[in-house]
């Protein structure tokens with residue numbers, strides 16, 4: 001379980017996160033939804049300590065991450081896997097080297113064992129025969145999958161995904177979503193996903209946190225999200241004409 | 248104000264690059280890779296430029312010294328001392344500031360704007376140490392080699408140009424090379440080049456690392472890296488010359 005408590009974050013004079021609190025449960029796909037520019041990425045990066053919150057704290061299973069020094073944080077960092085908005089694969093490394101990278105850095109396994117693990121992770125995301133290609137040589141959807149494989153290489157307890165299916169066609173987007181959900185269940189991870197894709201909200205939104213202009217406006221499940229009487233949430237959810245007709 | 252900000256942040260940046268080292272084996276691998284990318288791949292351009300500069304220096308000296316009392320072995324002395332004292336360390340470093348500096352800044356800058364540096368930070372890897380220290384060490388290890396290559400090729404260029412154009416005989420030129428030779432000049436050049444290698448790699452790393460935005464800003468960082476490291480090379484050239492030769 002990951003708890004965000006009263007997170008405030010500003011850049012220069014611009015307040016991006018205004019007192020955001022939320023709880024993300026283990027074994028569930030937790031979604032953070034909101035418009036572009038609402039502060040989702042900043043929130044996610046604050047949770048993992050890429051941004052320091054101005055005030056408030058982040059707690060990983062009763063361990064206060066915010067109060068820790070850089071060195072103390074390393075223990076928790078080893079349990080974190082993260083998928084960035086643009087995949088962020090190392091473009092000087094092959095696909096296999098990318099997936100092996102966390103192992104190269106942190107494990108004492110032999111090269112054979114590490115390659116085996118990398119191949120296992122690549123298989124898990126349904127990638128075959130791409131080991132020796134470079135990120136620039138594979139499609140965007142495949143890059144996302146490689147990034148997922150890299151994120152799970154060290155068996156993380158916590159998985160963070162920043163818009164895992166942005167820039168993908170609807171079908172591939174669903175495949176990626178479902179893959180993340182499956183992996184979450186399989187390894188009982190605490191997964192947090194940023195998205196503004198309604199398909200994801202309805203498909204894998206077990207727990208949803210809605211952020212609007214840096215504030216948390218609503219929190220609930222996908223079953224509740226369509227029935228809420230929160231006006232701001234409804235404006236976001238029903239922005240698509242298509243959905244308006246359905247419900 | 249702005250200058251002090253960058254100076255302070257640069258100092259912290261350099262300090263951070265030495266902190267929390269990554270695994271020894273990984274580090275050595277990184278250094279070897281950088282020696283290849285930054286050093287070996289620069290041998291060609293260093294050799295070409297040194298050859299032509301050596302040749303031009305000799306011809307210009309010959310042209311300027313067309314007096315009957317000046318012995319022609321002076322050309323050898325002049326070509327040697329120009330290469331040893333100034334060209335092979337300072338000029339080669341300025342050229343590398345352009346080639347290697349822009350390479351480092353754009354590589355690290357791209358990693359910044361595509362969140363590859365965030366990937367390292369999330370894993371708890373010291374990203375400055377991981378990315379920049381191998382470049383600093385790699386370039387510092389290769390630089391003396393490049394300088395020696397430049398000296399050799401430059402003097403050879405001078406000899407060839409002098410002999411081919413008939414302004415000096417081979418024997419005279421070689422006599423000039425040996426005349427009043429101060430071995431310390433080579434030490435001086437090597438020490439300077441080590442300092443310059445550090446400046447190029449750390450300053451370029453700094454500008455790349457703190458890139459914000461997108462590909463446009465990566466380009467700007469890389470320009471900044473070249474300009475700032477060139478100016479620092481000139482400044483430190485002055486300081487080191489005063490310290491070591493005065």
Ligand SMILES: Nc1ncnc2c1ncn2[C@@H]1O[C@H](COP(=O)(O)OP(=O)(O)OP(=O)(O)O)[C@@H](O)[C@H]1O
Nearest residue numbers: 011014016034035036037038039040041042043196
């Ligand atoms: N490093 C930064 N410095 C200054 N401002 C920033 C920084 N990062 C983000 N912001 C600002 O914070 C706000 C929220 O940005 P954020 O990237 O979190 O939005 P988002 O919800 O992830 O949007 P999107 O869906 O487009 O990714 C934006 O107005 C942005 O300009």
Ligand SMILES: [Mg+2]
Nearest residue numbers: 040041085162
């Ligand atoms: Mg975002």
